[in-house]
Amino acid sequence: MSPALPPAPAAALPAPAPGAEVVLTVDNISKSFGDNHVLKDFSLTLHRGENVVVLGKSGSGKSVLIKCIIGLLTPDAGTIAVLGQPVATLGHAALDQLRAKVGFLFQSNALYDSMTVRENLLFPLRRHWLADHKGQEDKLVHEALDDVGLPQTIDQLPAELSGGQRKRIALARTLIVPPEIILYDEPTTGLDPVTAREIDQLIRHVQQKYHASALIISHDMNCVRLTSDRVILLAEGRSYAEGTYAELLASTDPIVHAFFE
Amino acid sequence: MFNGPLFTEFRAMAGFAGRFLREGFRPRYEWLELANQCYAIGYQSLPLVGITSFIMGLVLTLRLRPTMVQFGATSWIPVMVGLTIIQELGPIITGLMVAGKVGSSIGAELGSMRVSEQIDAMEVSGTNPFKYLVVTRILAATLMVPILTLLADAIGLGACYLGINLQGVTSVALFTNNILGRLTFGEVLPAVGKTFFFGFAIGLIGCYKGYNADNGTEGVGAAANSAVVLASLMIFLLDLVAVGVSTAFGFI
Numbered sequence: 346m347s348p349a350l351p352p353a354p355a356a357a358l359p360a361p362a363p364g365a366e367v368v369l370t371v372d373n374i375s376k377s378f379g380d381n382h383v384l385k386d387f388s389l390t391l392h393r394g395e396n397v398v399v400l401g402k403s404g405s406g407k408s409v410l411i412k413c414i415i416g417l418l419t420p421d422a423g424t425i426a427v428l429g430q431p432v433a434t435l436g437h438a439a440l441d442q443l444r445a446k447v448g449f450l451f452q453s454n455a456l457y458d459s460m461t462v463r464e465n466l467l468f469p470l471r472r473h474w475l476a477d478h479k480g481q482e483d484k485l486v487h488e489a490l491d492d493v494g495l496p497q498t499i500d501q502l503p504a505e506l507s508g509g510q511r512k513r514i515a516l517a518r519t520l521i522v523p524p525e526i527i528l529y530d531e532p533t534t535g536l537d538p539v540t541a542r543e544i545d546q547l548i549r550h551v552q553q554k555y556h557a558s559a560l561i562i563s564h565d566m567n568c569v570r571l572t573s574d575r576v577i578l579l580a581e582g583r584s585y586a587e588g589t590y591a592e593l594l595a596s597t598d599p600i601v602h603a604f605f606e
Numbered sequence: 607m608f609n610g611p612l613f614t615e616f617r618a619m620a621g622f623a624g625r626f627l628r629e630g631f632r633p634r635y636e637w638l639e640l641a642n643q644c645y646a647i648g649y650q651s652l653p654l655v656g657i658t659s660f661i662m663g664l665v666l667t668l669r670l671r672p673t674m675v676q677f678g679a680t681s682w683i684p685v686m687v688g689l690t691i692i693q694e695l696g697p698i699i700t701g702l703m704v705a706g707k708v709g710s711s712i713g714a715e716l717g718s719m720r721v722s723e724q725i726d727a728m729e730v731s732g733t734n735p736f737k738y739l740v741v742t743r744i745l746a747a748t749l750m751v752p753i754l755t756l757l758a759d760a761i762g763l764g765a766c767y768l769g770i771n772l773q774g775v776t777s778v779a780l781f782t783n784n785i786l787g788r789l790t791f792g793e794v795l796p797a798v799g800k801t802f803f804f805g806f807a808i809g810l811i812g813c814y815k816g817y818n819a820d821n822g823t824e825g826v827g828a829a830a831n832s833a834v835v836l837a838s839l840m841i842f843l844l845d846l847v848a849v850g851v852s853t854a855f856g857f858i
């Protein structure tokens with residue numbers, strides 16, 4: 346058995362006060378692929394400035410959940426409201442406007458292979474903001490790269506970067522149009538422990554700097570410990586347990602305990 | 607019978623073509639990406655198409671000459687080679703070369719973007735990936751293949767002129783008069799017209815296979831491979847249809 350994890354660092358922000366603004370509501374959503382019922386009446390709420398980690402086994406539907414939230418997939422039942430707007434009923438234009446306020450860090454980073462780092466960062470900027478920030482494009486690109494500590498990579502192609510650098514650049518692309526909510530899909534998967542901790546610290550840094558809410562999908566317990574204000578355990582398509590990292594760590598439930606031992 | 611995998615694939619591809627027609631002519635127009643794709647598909651394919659057309663024109667002339675000498679009909683070489691290149695070999699060779707180079711490239715590129723979530727990232731960034739990736743590539747292929755074919759025809763005829771002059775002497779004026787005097791508008795129009803359909807088929811099949819790729823890197827390879835095979839087959843089928851239509855309308 347691996348040794349018990351140390352307590353969460355002091356840098357963690359306090360959980361939002363009761364009554365804080367809700368920025369994301371997932372209400373009893375279900376999603377199936379054929380006979381595979383991935384999500385069954387799953388619900389969650391996310392408050393402004395809060396980091397919520399959804400924890401679960403591989404294939405438990407975590408990535409499906411955030412793809413439903415951003416409108417890449419449509420749930421079979423239930424509703425999702427992002428910043429008060431029901432995602433399923435929005436038209437293309439309204440959905441694009443909403444997506445400008447939501448950042449998405451893909452598990453695979455999803456950097457455009459044929460574009461340099463600069464062009465990768467300019468892509469969402471030009472798409473979402475068009476003419477409004479034409480004079481400031483370079484400044485915003487440099488700011489975003491400074492935020493993730495990689496200003497020197499600006500003219501490199503993604504193939505020339507390490508896995509950790511690609512993750513940081515993907516995060517910079519997520520931040521370049523300042524988001525109100527950030528969705529992280531397995532942000533530390535495939536990274537070495539040192540780089541993974543740097544990404545965890547960046548997630549906290551982003552939370553503090555932008556006061557953005559974050560929904561983090563992960564099964565990396567170090568990531569959960571370092572980045573979460575609240576943890577939801579997704580099991581069998583449902584919200585099985587919910588609480589702070591410390592509360593779930595103390596749980597005696599065998600399914601919860603299996604993750605935290 | 608109509609529920610087999612072949613018909614399912616055909617229906618899905620027809621649906622994909624329908625979506626291209628629905629979305630391709632509505633704003634927002636991706637002019638810059640269309641220009642990029644025209645450059646990639648047209649300009650960057652020109653060396654390959656040019657070399658194959660040159661070899662085709664030269665070989666055809668050199669192989670034809672002994673037979674024509676036997677019949678005392680060497681003066682017919684420009685006409686015979688010219689008509690063969692303009693009506694059939696130019697479009698077919700260009701189509702096959704572009705299918706091999708561009709069809710596989712589009713299939714692999716979009717397939718790779720699909721499995722690495724780049725297409726999803728594009729959608730999240732407020733971009734319609736179908737318009738940005740698919741519509742531009744299909745339009746570029748549809749526009750560039752006819753232009754490449756005309757250039758390939760010209761290069762092939764140039765090689766024919768070179769081949770004739772390797773074993774005899776013919777002036778440029780006589781050579782061109784010989785060909786142009788025999789060619790009618792009705793003979794050139796179907797030959798050029800069908801190349802738009804060749805380009806459309808290459809773009810459509812490459813994009814369809816790549817955009818719908820799955821199963822990770824294996825799926826990317828399969829998308830690239832099947833894009834080339836199907837596009838090449840489609841070029842021959844379309845050529846057959848073009849001959850039938852030309853005959854029915856009295857162009858042949």
